[in-house]
Amino acid sequence: MKLDVIRSIWPWLFLLSMSVFFEVWARLAYDTSFLFNLFNIQSILTFAAAPLLLGIGVTFVIIAGGIDLSIGFAMGFAAVVFATITSSLGGQDPLVALLIGVIATMLIVMVPGMINGWLIAGLHIPPFIGTLGMYGVARGLGFIVADGVTVPVNNPILFQLGTTKIFGLIPIPVLITAIVVLIAHFVLSQTRFGQYTYAIGGNREAALRAGINVKRHTLLLYMISAGFAGLAGLIYTARFSAGAAQAGEPLLLDSIAAVFIGGASFFGGSGRIFGTVIGALVIAIIQFGLVFVDVEPFWQFLAVGIVIIVAVLVDQSRTRISNGGK
């Protein structure tokens, strides 16, 4: 019982220690506050939004005992597809062009998710390998669609969506992410779909014996993951008024780190959406914090890499303890 308490507290401890670390650094080195600064908070939340969106999708997959490595380039692929479609409709009403772009992109980005699900659920390819292959496919397709360059979009509504702050305070991408977080939390914690996701991760055999359609469920999980990557791609394109195939490249590591910092187990069966939210905030604080205290940005990769290893090490030792030292 104590173990479960530690499990739920540890992401908060991580968040707290990172916040204190940068607060102290900012005060000592620059005599300024890191956290008590509206611009910084807005920046951290905006930084966190994209890895968090990817992280939510992959939280579902990881709870069910899988992994999805294709999300970063699925996001870039979606960004490029969205930018290409929307800008090719430049002669239309901007709202119509935007809606067609959004719907078409979300449908197209489901295809890599469906293929992932089919490879894993239907052909029993290990998730790590199947989605690694899709990582390459989505990456290649993204650059092919974009012809190797960044695709600009000139759509005034999209520009507004990407840059407006509601009440001058909350960036719209952050608001969209917050709404999606609540929906995902609801689905995972209150519905049968969520319950079966945990059951499959806990004991696939038991889930099968209970009559759960594990194949169909697994397929849906990888489609959800791709759907969130698509949404992240849309938001990226809105923020920068352009789509780039490499948009999500650094976010794969960030998003999976967020899930594990958030307390999900690499072995499946546990994890929570709010854990992933905290994990994404930790990553964003590390990244923005390093920029803020003027450390070279390349240290970010190193820091996030170490954080991922620490998170999985903690998970492993927790699992060992809960298995009675086995």
Place this chain on the structure above:
Amino acid sequence: MLEVNGVSKHFGGVKALNNVSMNLQAGEVLALAGDNGAGKSTLIKIISGVHAPDTGSLAYQDQPLHANSPLQARNLGIETIYQDLALADNLDVGANIFLGREPMKSFLGMTQIIDRQRMLKESREVLHSLDIEIPESSLEQPVRNLSGGQRQAIAISRAIYWNAKLLIMDEPTAALGVPEQRKVLELIDKLRTQKIGIIFISHNLNDIFAASDRILILRQGRVVGESKISETSREKVVSQMVSG
């Protein structure tokens, strides 16, 4: 409630079962004994719908039984309890008992959500009806925190809640400590009073003699002995298992 008539089963050239007949009454506990490869597993797999017999027939509750899958058998009330296969360790007691058949309730009239209160309440009731003691504080914990015997009991409660009439238990006391073994045997006793038919496979003669009413001994796919527990002895059972 169950009748097996002249069932044979081949796997390639191997005759796993040879003209086996047996029967089971409601509220009766039948032990299946025999050395490895005697045909015990094949027999229970035929009863639970995993395999179909080559020849011979089965009847269940006075109807011919043709279960083609474990799911079909389960829908008829024939449930097999396997050690450690049945539970999702990361879910709590109620979630396991109701897995795949969760009670739902309305959420703001918009959608359906899992009724966890009801799962907890009904789990408590079914555990209570079987005299299974699980502390209130553990009911909402992942079942991995419970003992092997408690988990076994939850798997059995799950079957009973969903109206199992015939329970097949494969080595229910293996991998349990002595006090836990005793609890499982008590539970079997309780199930008997509720008119559940039980077939259990065990290597442990102490358990067989403590819990069952009747014993069926298989050797090389044939029935080599059948008697009431009160009319046989350990020595006799062992000699039948070894030399038929």
